[in-house]
Amino acid sequence: MKHSSFNSRHVSGLLLSLFILLWSCQTGGDGDIQVASPAFEKGGMIPERYTCDSTDISPPLSWSNTPEGTKSFALICDDPDAPMGTWVHWVLFNIPAEVTEIPRNLPPMPELANGARHGTNDFGKLGYGGPCPPGGKHRYYFKIYALSKMLDLEAGASKADLLAAMEGHVLSEGQLMGKYRRK
Numbered sequence: 001m002k003h004s005s006f007n008s009r010h011v012s013g014l015l016l017s018l019f020i021l022l023w024s025c026q027t028g029g030d031g032d033i034q035v036a037s038p039a040f041e042k043g044g045m046i047p048e049r050y051t052c053d054s055t056d057i058s059p060p061l062s063w064s065n066t067p068e069g070t071k072s073f074a075l076i077c078d079d080p081d082a083p084m085g086t087w088v089h090w091v092l093f094n095i096p097a098e099v100t101e102i103p104r105n106l107p108p109m110p111e112l113a114n115g116a117r118h119g120t121n122d123f124g125k126l127g128y129g130g131p132c133p134p135g136g137k138h139r140y141y142f143k144i145y146a147l148s149k150m151l152d153l154e155a156g157a158s159k160a161d162l163l164a165a166m167e168g169h170v171l172s173e174g175q176l177m178g179k180y181r182r183k
Helices: 008-027 159-166
Strands: 034-036 061-064 072-079 087-096 137-147 170-181
Touching: 034 137, 061 137, 072 159, 087 159
Parallel strands: 034 170
Antiparallel strands: 034 061, 072 087, 072 137, 137 170
8 A cells, every 4th residue: 555645754844834833923923013112112101191191192103024015004002901891092094005103192183194094992082092091000002904905994983893894904913012000
């Protein structure tokens, strides 16, 4: 009886490839978008000026390592530590592909001059709503998604609307986490 050419060397190679793939997914891999802010370090405290305890303006953000074929970006900022479940602080989408930074104090207009559109946050408003935890230290994730198309969504879309529209079009993503505790 003739055996298949699929031998232990092939199995070892496949297992090694699978291990590398899984490891890169868990550790962030080289393909992930790198997100940063001059306002706070990764895992650091978000300055008060970007919260409800002060001027509540949006922090500056920048990103790099974006994949070829990117047609637009989307941003979601949320707090998974909120007492009633994840709280959405910012939804922004249709950011043009050539844009790789968002300035401080982005106006909460439905549509910006470059075509980017604000969604509705869980405060019921367009634009950014800063950290305002009812107690304890919370984590805030600023997530950037590289998309293979511009999205057919109107300004005011929710996070759920955005996630549904992005499905099957995410080329890469990255995030920056900051923390905040009210005094």
